[in-house]
Structures are given as structure tokens and as C-alpha cells.
Amino acid sequence: MRRSSCGWLLVSERLYKRLLYLYSKQFRAAYGRQMRLTFRDACREAYHRKGVGGLLALWLPTLLDLIKSALEDRARQGEITMSKARLIGLAVPLTILVGSIWLLEFIGNLLLRFGQVREERFWDLFLTFWVFAFILSFIPLLFALLGTRLRFHPSASTLGRFGLALSVTGGVGVIVSMMARLLLDAVAPEPEVGAVPWVGYAAVASFWSVWIGYILFGVDALRYRLLPRWNLLPGLLGATIVLTFGFEWFGVPAFLPTQWATPSLFISINGACLVLLGIVLIDQRREQQPIEAI
């Protein structure tokens, strides 16, 4: 086996090993090793048959199945009922997780653009994978938002509280409209889905609410120094997302160089902002100090 192919397989196996932490401790102890061995076999066969494309094609359904089965496992263990403290604690890893997923898109884009992988089918697979990952990332993002809101609710002013509440509501809206869309796709033929425009409007409105909420919270963070450092981050995050999708939907303004104003670049900035925000929240958790009320 060539060194590069070993690399792809090794990365897959390591990533899968990390993802197994989504399951309960009991389940991991009982089946974690077997799952890794089984996935390793599946990866090797997929790679042997169709190369990198086969590996990517294996990952998408595996990821969806992993999330579904991990949720089922957690529900069986009775771990899905969450306390306030737990949600606040979860905000840190989930914010970093979502940021990392978005950064991976940028890295994948760079690898495909400047690496040796130039075939169109890899791009198609990569884009499909990325769209699914981006949509699914709203689920951990919602929990991250809930935790952030619970953490900063006592210290933020009315503007910040409103911003956080708007973000959470937007997150719920995005997920509900995605589910509604899936449901409509499943029960109605395509033309009838198109005849239900409110699903699309609700999704767009919810999506913007998340980021406008972040901007409002960002203004509050700058005014009252809510974070121990890097108070610019929440506002920057919201603003860059608004710019990203604003450019995507309404076009890039003439004074900006179009080769740089790509969604990929902006999403990488968003991803980096989320990762840094998660790091700031770690720092705040370590300080273990009660947040002062204003």
C-alpha cells in the first residue's frame, strides 16, 4: 500500500476513533474496539475499490448513521436529559466542534485545489459531503448556543440577552425547517414541495436570526467586556457569516476582488472565530468565578 493511501486510511480511522466519543462510555467499552475494526475493514475495502472517492462516499452515510445511533444509545442510557450546568459545559466542546467542521471545509478545499486531486467527481463528493456536514453542524451549534445563552444570561444587558435569545430561536428554526423540508420531501412529490414556500422563508429567516443574534451579543460583549478576552469574536463571527451569505445571494460588491471574496474563505474565518470563541469559553470555565451581574 502506498504511503499516501495509508495516510487517507489512517486519518479516517483516527477520526472515527474520536467520533466514537459521541457514544456512552458503556457502549464504547463494550463495542468501541469492534466498531473501529469493522470501520477499518470497510475503509480498506472502499479505498481498494474506488480510491479516495470511495472513502469519501463511505464517510457520509457512516457519519449520519453514527449520529443517529449515538443519539439512540444516549437516549437508552437516559443521558439525554440535560442539566443547566451540563449544557453550559457542553457549549465549549460543541462550539469548537462546529468551528472545526467549518475549518475542515476550507482545508479540504485547499487540498483539492492545490493538491493532486483534480477530478470532478471528487469535487462533487466533497461538496455533497460539505453541504451535509454544514447542515448537520446546526444541531451541535444549537446546543452550543443554548449553553452560551445560559452562561451569559446573568451578565449580559438586554441587548445581549435579546441577541442570544434570537440566536437560539434561529437555531431551533433552522433545524425545524430542515426537518419540515425533509418531511415534505418524503410525503409530497417535488412540485408540491415547491408550493410550500414558507419552509424556505422560515429557513432563511431562522438562518439570519442566528447570526444577527450573534452580532447583537457581540456589541454587548464589546461594551461590557463579557468575555475575558477577544470580545470582538462574537460580532466578527456574526458579521462574516452575514457577509458570506450576503455575497453568495446578492453578489460581491464591485470594489472587492472576487477571487478572494469566496464563501470558502469566509467560512474558514467563521470556523476560526468559533474555535477561538470556544477557547475563550474554556478559559472562562477554568477561572471558575461567578459572572457579575450588570
Place this chain on the structure above:
Amino acid sequence: MHEDIQRLLPLTPTMFHMLLALADGEKHGYGIMQAVEKETQGQMQIRTGSLYGSIQRMIAAGLIEETNERPDPVLDDERRRYYGLTDFGRRVLSAEASRIAQAMKVIQVKHILGEV
């Protein structure tokens, strides 16, 4: 025993095909995945997460068990676990197969297959 079997019927498609895959001998997780895909001609693909979730439930229900036998210990990775049908699992599979066979008779009488 009869009531225990009836309580589990009808089996989910995943459980049914996993039991069917194990009917001709013990297999490890990946072996079960491959057998199910082959026996359903690619129409059903069980992913790793669902596979081990089902294995956990089926062991708890007494349908399958871990076995110590290794079909080919020299070639095989010794860390793998093999699973096989229990007597109860075989009876449940048989009961489910009878139920499907009964349905097949009705399908044949009503010429449903000819309409596909």
C-alpha cells in the same frame, strides 16, 4: 417460549437480515455487514453504528451471543469478536421466516409479483 417468540415478531428488517446472515455460521461485525449487503443484493447496507446498536439489542434479547470459535485463527485478527445465533434466536428466525412465507403465499395467490 412461544409467547417470548411472538413478542419479538415481526422483526425489524435489520434484525431479520442480521439473523439470516448468521444462520449459516458465526461471523464478525464486518462479515455480517458484507453478508447482509450480498444477500439483499445491495438493497440493504448496515452501517457500523447501527450494526453494533442492533448487536447490543439482540444479545440483550437472547437472539445472538458472542462465540469463542474462530473460523480461521491463523488468518484472522484475534481482537475480533464473532457472533452466532442462539437456539432461541434460531427459533425466532424460523418463526419470522414462516410469517414471511405465509405472506408470500398470499402474494402468489393475488399475483402481486406479476404487477411489479
